Each structure stands twice: as structure tokens, then as C-alpha cells.
Amino acid sequence: MPSVRTVLVVGGGTSGNAVTVLLRRAGVEVDLVEIEPGWNVRGSGITLQGNALRVLRELGVWEEVRAHGFAFDTVGLTAPDGTVLHVAEDLRTGGPDLPATVGMQRPVLQRILTGAVRASGARVRLGTTVESLDQDAEGADVVFTDGTTGRYDLVVAADGRASATRALAGVPDRPEPIGMAIWRVPAPRPADVERTDLTYGGPCYIAGYCPTGPDTVYAYLVEPNRDRGAVAPAAYADEMRRLAEGYGGAWARIRESITDPEQVNYTWFDQMLVEDAWHRGRVVLVGDAAHCCPPTLAQGAAMALEDALVLAELLTGGDALSDALTEYHRRRLPRVRMVVEGSVQLCRWLMDGVRDADVPGLMGRTLTALEKRP
Numbered sequence: 001m002p003s004v005r006t007v008l009v010v011g012g013g014t015s016g017n018a019v020t021v022l023l024r025r026a027g028v029e030v031d032l033v034e035i036e037p038g039w040n041v042r043g044s045g046i047t048l049q050g051n052a053l054r055v056l057r058e059l060g061v062w063e064e065v066r067a068h069g070f071a072f073d074t075v076g077l078t079a080p081d082g083t084v085l086h087v088a089e090d091l092r093t094g095g096p097d098l099p100a101t102v103g104m105q106r107p108v109l110q111r112i113l114t115g116a117v118r119a120s121g122a123r124v125r126l127g128t129t130v131e132s133l134d135q136d137a138e139g140a141d142v143v144f145t146d147g148t149t150g151r152y153d154l155v156v157a158a159d160g161r162a163s164a165t166r167a168l169a170g171v172p173d174r175p176e177p178i179g180m181a182i183w184r185v186p187a188p189r190p191a192d193v194e195r196t197d198l199t200y201g202g203p204c205y206i207a208g209y210c211p212t213g214p215d216t217v218y219a220y221l222v223e224p225n226r227d228r229g230a231v232a233p234a235a236y237a238d239e240m241r242r243l244a245e246g247y248g249g250a251w252a253r254i255r256e257s258i259t260d261p262e263q264v265n266y267t268w269f270d271q272m273l274v275e276d277a278w279h280r281g282r283v284v285l286v287g288d289a290a291h292c293c294p295p296t297l298a299q300g301a302a303m304a305l306e307d308a309l310v311l312a313e314l315l316t317g318g319d320a321l322s323d324a325l326t327e328y329h330r331r332r333l334p335r336v337r338m339v340v341e342g343s344v345q346l347c348r349w350l351m352d353g354v355r356d357a358d359v360p361g362l363m364g365r366t367l368t369a370l371e372k373r374p
Helices: 014-025 050-059 062-068 106-120 164-168 233-244 251-256 300-315 321-352 359-370
Strands: 006-010 029-034 045-049 070-072 074-078 084-089 101-105 123-126 130-135 140-144 149-152 154-157 176-188 196-200 206-211 216-224 265-273 283-285
Touching: 006 014, 006 149, 014 029, 014 050, 014 106, 014 300, 045 050, 045 106, 045 216, 045 300, 050 062, 050 300, 062 101, 062 106, 101 106, 101 206, 101 216, 130 164, 140 154, 154 164, 164 283, 176 233, 176 321, 206 251, 216 233, 216 251, 233 251, 265 321, 300 321, 321 359
Parallel strands: 006 029, 006 154, 029 123, 074 196, 154 283
Antiparallel strands: 045 101, 070 101, 074 084, 130 140, 140 149, 176 216, 176 265, 196 206, 206 216
């Protein structure tokens, strides 16, 4: 029997949607609230490695993901002028029956996951979140921003790196900037772009792109962070196009398409890892509410999905709630710490100009470890 009968999931992003579907499958009553009225269907692209795909298969959405994404098994390293320096086979961290990587448009993935939530029978309220909560030995009483109330056996804080629910539960951790920032944009896919290519050097620390479908790609440029007001949002396309002038190959065609500033996203890289318990009483953290890191290992969504899988497995495994939540932290912390620290280390090497850094070794060790089930 599940250790909970009623659960509130706060946040309808990757981890919140996934844990909702998995708990509903076990017969748990789930309310999901999401502060964004449009259910956060935004973004450019996302890179899903095999261990993320493994969880999406558990959710029952892998066939949709495969149909709408772009699968590939190699990664290329290029010079700033576009010359291909090396192409490596990527590890299939989800097992031999799944691709190493699928790139897809982030809004498409979100629509697939929200469709699965709707089909699960969960009660969904958009434009709503938690205003306050009080706990006792038997449950958590919640007041919502629309004035309604509810009582639950467990509250799952899945509301991202700026999680208000984390703060309400008394967890003091907050994300901290690393010193890097990323420009992202969706673009038409050049016909010869069939994998992720990365360039280290040139005007930026990293220039890269990833195919996200038959006709689409998302491209990104990583640079030192700057004051958020240094470039007006109306000039985002001009600024990203200017930075992209330092790169050749497929970048010449991608650059021409960067014309709409509303399609360009500028974000600082943050890091956070809650080392202490990931629950306070009957509130538990998942995904970016518990940990976040720069996308240098492309494992952010994978870690969020794995959190949801492990938490749902333990909540429905028959153990007492406190034991399940303690075991969740014990199982997840070492794996997540490895990813957070590795992702940050890659940034540090770039910012410090370390030329003999063991980047392939770090990536290889991490991906090999991620082949094991979470």
C-alpha cells in the first residue's frame, strides 16, 4: 500500500508532472497546482540523455518523445571556424535499447508531459500556487493563492530553483550564480546538423547546437555573465547574432535566422545542492527545488526525472512515510552531487582557462556512472 493517500504537487514542470503521473498510476489522489496560467509551455530546446529517456519510458511517453524529437548517438567537437575536430560515440546511459540522446523542443516535451498528467486523472489547477502551509503529525494544511484550502498527507515541492515552497518548509538553501550565462534560441535545422556539435573557444566559452526535430534546432552561446540590464530585451537577437559572428560552419545559417528578440533567452548559470534532508516533515523537494546546476553535462532534466521516479517508487513501496523520505534522500544525494559538482567543474575549468583539463575523463566517468539505474 502507498504510504500516502493524498498528495499535493506544487509546480507543473518536468519533475512535478512526472511524479504526478507515477503516483496516480499507483492509485494516489494527486492535486497539481502550477502558478503559470499557461502551464509553462515555453523555452527553446532540451537535450535528453539516455537516463532521462529511461524515465520517460517508465512514464509511458517514450514513443511520443521519439516521434517528436531527434535521436542521435554521437557528439562532435569543432573549431570556431566550423572545422570538425573529433566525433565521439556517446554512451547510451539508458541502456542499449534507447538512443544516447534525443534533442527536442522544450514546449513539445512539456505538452507531452502535461497530456500524461491530464490523462492520469490528477486534479490540475493553473494560475494557482501555495500561499501558506502548516503541518502536524498527520498531514499538511495548505492555503492557496485563490483563497481555497486543502489538507494532504504530503506536499511535493516541484516549483523550481526559486521554489517558494522550499522556503515555506524552512529549507534555507538558495541558488548561487557561477559566473557564466547562456544565450539560447530555437532555429531552423540546417540539413547537415544531425547531432550536437560543441565549440570550446572563440568569442564565447562554448558555442553549441542540438537538433530538436526534423526541421528545428536550438543553438546556444555561453559567456561570462553580465549585468542583466546590460542588454535590453529588445536587442537580444542583435546581441546573440553579434556573438555568433565568431563561429562558422552551421552557425552561419543559424545566425541568419536569429531575428526575433522574443525567441532569444538569456540566463545566468546557477548552482545549488541541498545537502541536508530533502524533506521537512510532510514537505519533500524534487528536481530544481532540491538541486540545480549549469547544463554543461546536459543532466538537469534527467536528474529531475530520476528524482520523481525514485520518490514515487518509495512512496508506493509500503514503507512508512518518514522512512521512504529518508531513503529517497539517501539514494539520490550521491548521484545528484556527482552531476552538480561535475557540471560546475567544467565551468570552472573554462573560466580559469585550464588548457589541460580532463574534460573527456570527467564526462566519461559521469556518464558511465549514470548507466546504473537510479
